[in-house]
Amino acid sequence: MSDSSSTETLLAILRREVAGLAPGDRLPSSRELIARHGVGPVTVARAIAQLAAEGTVVTRPGSGTYVAPRQARSGDAPGDTSWQAIALAGRDRGTIDADPGEADGPPAPPPPGTVPLSGGYLHENLQPTRALGAALARAARRPDAWHRAPAAGLAPLRAIFARQAGGTVGPEDVLVTGGGQGALSMLFRAVAAPGSPLLVESPTYPGALAAARAAGLRPVPVPTDEDGVRPDLLADAFAMTGARLFYCQPTFHNPTGTVLAPRRRHQVVDVARAAGAFLVEDDFARHLGHGGPVPRPLVADDRDGTVVHLTSLTKPASPSLRIGAVIARGPVMRRLLAMRRVDDFFIARPLQEAAVELLSTPAWDRHLRSLATALRERCAVLAGALAHELPDWTLARPPAGGLHLWLQLPAGLADTALTEAARTHGVAANPGRHYFPSEPPATHLRLNFAAATEPVDLTEAAHRLATAAHSLT
Template structure:
């Protein structure tokens, strides 16, 4: 059915579809299955069967023109942030090489184990009952153990994915117009969430050791900000990690200025050597709101993440969360809990890390040999993204890449202010090695013209 719908979406009304035997051969399904799918599409008005002539793409009825001008007055000016994020997260068009997605492709996903876990979970009636507002206690306890002995299940709130966790936290800790300190560059999703909330982004430059703490101190002083958003471990897009010394200084500055640190620990499972540095929250005394998601280490549809914090801030986070969507699906939480507590999960993570490391090494080697004028800002030791400095405007580079069928992301989207150069972000999660090789080959051809 999906393949037929995709063909219809690309076809022109009036086009004749191939006969049933063609779909049987191409899709490896029975004639009955194809006939049922075509009947369903006919009921939906998408195909037009003509006896003796074949099946044709139905002509779509013309839509009644409606005056929507009034909506422009109500909506006002366009808020910043959403379009770039939508472009990043959207599924690549058919035939394009996905060198921008952070979601692992099926070969890196624990699909077999997930199928087994889901089957077991769905047998129990409790999977369909309401979940506690804060999340399943055992799942919250699992997330707490991953941070350190100082936290327990009561300090954890389950949320529907990392992006939701960022949006919830920023909304709970800030008010429109207030400053928010962020790394420069930083995660596009955080930039988008902050702009949607009307926050004033204050960029703090980074280097190969992560956030520049000397400039962070100055930013706290000059802006009066009380919240810092940071990805201290394998930051997206650069892949850089905050050094041990700088981690301690970030916490010291937060204490000095009475500020919260939003620690986005999205890549905790993605250290190539399996030994990520300790999270900031493990050394914290109440200044850190820790966020960890399972999406990047499992599949895009396991939208389960956790916020961890101590003190009144957790009450504020819970209050914000319940206003937005009450609770995360119990069935999804049960599946996530069984998955992460199974012995097979560690084996999956080992394969995932090995696969990402292999892909990143191949990508960087291919760039070095085929694109000598392009430089990686940092060589990642974990995560899935890398930022390349390119010898042309980033929008031109992205357009040229698209013309040869390669999806990339312009560097300017990852900077909260004007970037200090021209950059393009690439990611290896969704692209197997052969796709990466072909992608770089096409980029070399496109960027040399």
């Protein structure tokens, strides 16, 4: 058993014991805990330190560990926050309560034994943790590691993002951001006035819908098919709404995994240009391909600033590597820089330095190659298991990149009811309704094949999903 799992097990035991004690009662000594539970002194020390940090116990050197006073632990009498109802009056909660975390943010801890197929991140064993640690250590040793960073970001990092985009993109076109979600929020606020329409693919990333609504924008759905967004309907939507902003994910779309067809890529940009609108290209999954060719970003072939490009390192690396970039040309970049100076001045330099270190080493390329192999294997395992266990669920086309399978459910099977039933059977999944800006045309489920510990867990998850589905019929 690993140190972390031993600590969690001991913590659970001690929390139950403390719940039955009175404030001031003394806990067993460290020596007694080691002998009673068969753990090491480091595990005991970590567990006691965690309980002390939570305010559950207090430690007295030379005396022992005691149950903390109840008020110090949690405060039995909650404060009165009713005054906030008046202070927040006039702010429509619907514009800011949309929950991006429902689909892609940090999920609530699932019950023990649950196979996670929800969320939008890699399992820890797919993340380059060793390379990340080494990069952060090297970055910390730089003499200027804690100096103020430029508002637009470190020059070497901007150059790396520019090279990744290709075409005529240069470092001067790059603004380093704190991940993709913050960049979306900043961009929506910078480009469109509150009350304006925002065209989005339907379905789309729920975090984009949440950021749009928080900025006061009105998401307007544009239907997609197996080749991505339809240019004819996009042109109709621009004409009908007068929108000046279109958000899309042309490569390994979330949630469907679709890649915008080659014949449509120029058409979509041309439609936006003709409308005098910006096209926001969310390229979050460029490093999540499964080993095949990945098309050039739209921004690589755009010379007049129609395309505003977003990218991020959080998906292929780690949720805590909150480093991304916006690529833009013209006055919109100057506006984004002005917002940066209002919002947060600059992105923490040590994290930028660590990103430069990570992306500049052979370890990053090795990680991306091994990640592509792992994602391809996991995608095939889950798709095959679902086809065997649930043949009436529809997977239109296995994705060539990304982290998810997007499945249409049989008529009469509600996605929310299914996800609740799945949770009771030990599987966490995302209901499809959260990915639509308006009424869903059908019921869907999104499954993350990269969140489980091992590929074998995906086969078990498919079996549990079948059991959950049959329990509802």
